Amino acid sequence: MTPSPVLTESLAGGQDTIVALATPPGRGAISVVRMSGGLATVIAARSITPWPLEPRRATLCRISALDGKQALDRALVTVFVAPDSFTGEDIVEISGHGGLYVPALVMETFVSHGARVALPGEFTRRAVLNGKLDVTQAEAIGDLVDARSAAMHRTALAQLDGGLSRRITSLREALISIEALIAYDIDFPEEDDGPVPRDRIAGEVELLLSSLDALLATVAAGEMIREGAIIVIAGLPNVGKSSLFNALLGQSRAIVTDVPGTTRDAIEAFVESESWPLRLVDTAGLRETSDTVERIGIEVSERYLTRADVVLACGDSAESLSAVTDALYGKTEAPIIAVRTKSDIPDQEKIRSSVIRVSAETGTGLKELLTEIDHLLSVEAGPLRPDIPVLTKSRQIFAIQRARDETKAFGNAWRDRHLPAPVAAVHLRSAAGALEELIGAVSTDDVLDRVFSSFCVGK
Numbered sequence: 451m452t453p454s455p456v457l458t459e460s461l462a463g464g465q466d467t468i469v470a471l472a473t474p475p476g477r478g479a480i481s482v483v484r485m486s487g488g489l490a491t492v493i494a495a496r497s498i499t500p501w502p503l504e505p506r507r508a509t510l511c512r513i514s515a516l517d518g519k520q521a522l523d524r525a526l527v528t529v530f531v532a533p534d535s536f537t538g539e540d541i542v543e544i545s546g547h548g549g550l551y552v553p554a555l556v557m558e559t560f561v562s563h564g565a566r567v568a569l570p571g572e573f574t575r576r577a578v579l580n581g582k583l584d585v586t587q588a589e590a591i592g593d594l595v596d597a598r599s600a601a602m603h604r605t606a607l608a609q610l611d612g613g614l615s616r617r618i619t620s621l622r623e624a625l626i627s628i629e630a631l632i633a634y635d636i637d638f639p640e641e642d643d644g645p646v647p648r649d650r651i652a653g654e655v656e657l658l659l660s661s662l663d664a665l666l667a668t669v670a671a672g673e674m675i676r677e678g679a680i681i682v683i684a685g686l687p688n689v690g691k692s693s694l695f696n697a698l699l700g701q702s703r704a705i706v707t708d709v710p711g712t713t714r715d716a717i718e719a720f721v722e723s724e725s726w727p728l729r730l731v732d733t734a735g736l737r738e739t740s741d742t743v744e745r746i747g748i749e750v751s752e753r754y755l756t757r758a759d760v761v762l763a764c765g766d767s768a769e770s771l772s773a774v775t776d777a778l779y780g781k782t783e784a785p786i787i788a789v790r791t792k793s794d795i796p797d798q799e800k801i802r803s804s805v806i807r808v809s810a811e812t813g814t815g816l817k818e819l820l821t822e823i824d825h826l827l828s829v830e831a832g833p834l835r836p837d838i839p840v841l842t843k844s845r846q847i848f849a850i851q852r853a854r855d856e857t858k859a860f861g862n863a864w865r866d867r868h869l870p871a872p873v874a875a876v877h878l879r880s881a882a883g884a885l886e887e888l889i890g891a892v893s894t895d896d897v898l899d900r901v902f903s904s905f906c907v908g909k
């Protein structure tokens with residue numbers, strides 16, 4: 451991992467030693483308790499035998515309370531000595547038996563010897579403050595823990611690997627080199643066109659703007675990766691929507707029945723196409739009805755329709771296909787795929803050729819349908835390019851937008867010569883400042899609080 455630039459904030463309260471259960475509490479084979487800080491090895495020495503341990507080597511140890519008198523667990527213990535650890539401090543990691551009781555006893559012992567229970571995200575926060583990770587990498591750890599799709603996993607790993615940080619660092623360097631050119635220009639104002647041609651600076655600003663725009667162009671994709679694209683299955687009752695939903699899910703979750711209107715409300719499930727995570731929504735039939743429960747279902751489907759990324763207009767006949775197409779008219783801005791369901795049953799009358807034919811019964815057409823959904827989403831969100839990191843957090847988006855706006859303002863002032871160079875250069879400094887805040891080169895408590903507020907304890 452790339453170490454972050456020198457931090458302006460020193461490690462607040464760095465002397466205190468924190469301890470937390472790093473695995474979810476509850477019944478399980480193994481639980482990991484980790485302790486980090488200046489007293490970690492001192493505290494461990496009082497309850498772990500044998501001691502001392504060879505660093506970075508898991509050793510089977512006896513953990514005991516009250517200075518060795520009461521045995522608590524037999525566990526694998528690994529010691530990491532500062533600064534070669536995740537947090538940059540001494541760390542003792544105990545992989546002991548799982549469950550609620552044993553890890554709680556181990557934690558209690560360490561706390562009674564002087565450790566403090568960690569706050570959510572405090573280990574990662576210390577890693578950032580000690581220059582082990584920058585802030586965007588810390589965010590990537592949060593995303594990795596929260597990942598529930600291949601796309602999110604890929605994006606978070608690339609960010610943890612420093613992809614976004616490297617890009618931002620190089621943009622910041624480009625800004626600083628323009629600042630340097632301007633400074634030179636200011637120092638030699640009497641020379642004709644200045645020692646640096648104005649066009650050269652304008653050209654570099656243009657390049658920078660297009661790089662910032664390329665990053666901002668990933669915002670839609672980032673949102674789709676984070677939230678999942680909403681794919682709404684629409685159609686009259688009994689055309690096979692729930693069956694299609696289940697077939698796409700590969701498992702039975704919705705109620706499938708041949709009584710019209712049984713799907714009372716929207717059901718959501720998470721599936722994946724080749725590039726995107728999908729939130730598949732099965733809604734109630736769109737037909738007008740006096741049945742109040744089903745009316746609610748219809749409202750739910752309409753509510754989803756306004757937020758849909760793709761709508762599957764399903765029908766098992768020419769008539770039901772045109773009914774659903776009519777019902778959808780004006781209710782959604784999302785692209786619509788016409789889906790002829792129950793394709794194992796032959797057409798009674800001619801159906802237009804632009805439909806995708808699927809059968810929940812035989813599985814025909816499901817793959818083609820997923821490919822078409824994937825394609826439409828890639829058109830909508832822009833394709834994912836391996837060379838451009840994806841912005842997934844509003845903090846990142848705001849910072850890049852600010853950097854872009856400030857760079858643009860500088861570019862305009864430079865072109866129109868309506869501000870003296872030293873004044874125009876203030877915009878460049880603000881743009882660089884936005885990028886510095888983003889990677890934590892200038893990290894304030896406020897920024898760190900926002901980043902770590904959603905972390906779990908033990909991270």
Ligand code: GDP
Nearest residue numbers: 687688689690691692693707708792809810811
């Ligand atoms: P919904 O009301 O639109 O959700 O429709 P359902 O999924 O409940 O299906 C209605 C009826 O059509 C059920 O009897 C299903 O077994 C039947 N059905 C659904 N999909 C297929 C299919 O692909 N082939 C055939 N032959 N029957 C299907």
